[in-house]
Amino acid sequence: MLRRARVRGFPPGGNGASSFHLAWRLPPGAGHLVEASAQLEVLTPPVVEHLYFWALQVTFPGAGAAHLGLQWNRSFPNFGAANWGGYAAGGGLLAGTASSLTSTPGDPNTRDFVWHAERPYRLRVARVEPGLWRGEITDVTTETASVVRELHAATDFLAEPMVWSEVFARCDDPPVTVRWSHYEVVSERGDRFAPTGALVNYQSHADGGCANTTCVLDPDGHGILQITNTQRVTPQGTALSLSS
Numbered sequence: 001m002l003r004r005a006r007v008r009g010f011p012p013g014g015n016g017a018s019s020f021h022l023a024w025r026l027p028p029g030a031g032h033l034v035e036a037s038a039q040l041e042v043l044t045p046p047v048v049e050h051l052y053f054w055a056l057q058v059t060f061p062g063a064g065a066a067h068l069g070l071q072w073n074r075s076f077p078n079f080g081a082a083n084w085g086g087y088a089a090g091g092g093l094l095a096g097t098a099s100s101l102t103s104t105p106g107d108p109n110t111r112d113f114v115w116h117a118e119r120p121y122r123l124r125v126a127r128v129e130p131g132l133w134r135g136e137i138t139d140v141t142t143e144t145a146s147v148v149r150e151l152h153a154a155t156d157f158l159a160e161p162m163v164w165s166e167v168f169a170r171c172d173d174p175p176v177t178v179r180w181s182h183y184e185v186v187s188e189r190g191d192r193f194a195p196t197g198a199l200v201n202y203q204s205h206a207d208g209g210c211a212n213t214t215c216v217l218d219p220d221g222h223g224i225l226q227i228t229n230t231q232r233v234t235p236q237g238t239a240l241s242l243s244s
Helices: none
Strands: 018-025 033-044 052-060 064-072 080-088 110-112 121-129 132-139 144-152 159-167 177-187 197-202 214-217 224-227 239-241
Touching (some): 018 177, 018 224, 033 159, 052 121, 064 121, 064 132
Antiparallel strands (some): 018 197, 033 121, 033 177, 052 064, 052 159, 080 110, 132 144, 177 224, 197 239
16 A cells, blocks of 8 residues: 655644755864754744744754754744753753843743744854853844853754754644855864764654655755645655765
8 A cells, every 4th residue: 555645734743744855974183072953944934823943953963953943932022032052862852051142931941032933043053161061142233132041951063953843833824035155163172163064864654754754955056945734856865965
């Protein structure tokens, strides 16, 4: 019996989301990394009340992983929120400092953050000192930088940067498009590198993923688009070149 592709209804996965990712391919010799950043623009915003989360993720070798990004979240004023949180290697949440940003529901990881569609935001994870990692979001239009907070992760370096969309809406809810661009990592020597490509990964059908999400190179040459409720034109495992 053929399995019908999931293009309608809510994702039935364990956390109720359908996710798709772009894992960066870094050039040889990038070395030990102490910073990663990318630019995010929500070109077509959500119109439903369900949660959307767009983030830059890094791993902390031996200590866990964390994600920094923007959310469309009905628990926050005008659906605007920013999150900098993660999970320790041994389980549980990574501890962090108190944030200077308010949080209407009192969530230490997720804070009130007014963001606007079609405006670029720079997501930046950087080492403050060994074991302390800052999550910062800059409104590129106004050049206003906001420190979400700092996380404790007992490692000197970060690794495996990627960006992703995590969507808790129905597969057939109106399409949402975000653009990722201006990817960069910084080594402990202060050298700056851009990834040469991004590896596409979609959450599988078995894990609850929607079959009508896709990742495509921006026709304007500004980055990579992630789109929901559309035809999938880029297959699983494709390496999108960023050499240009």
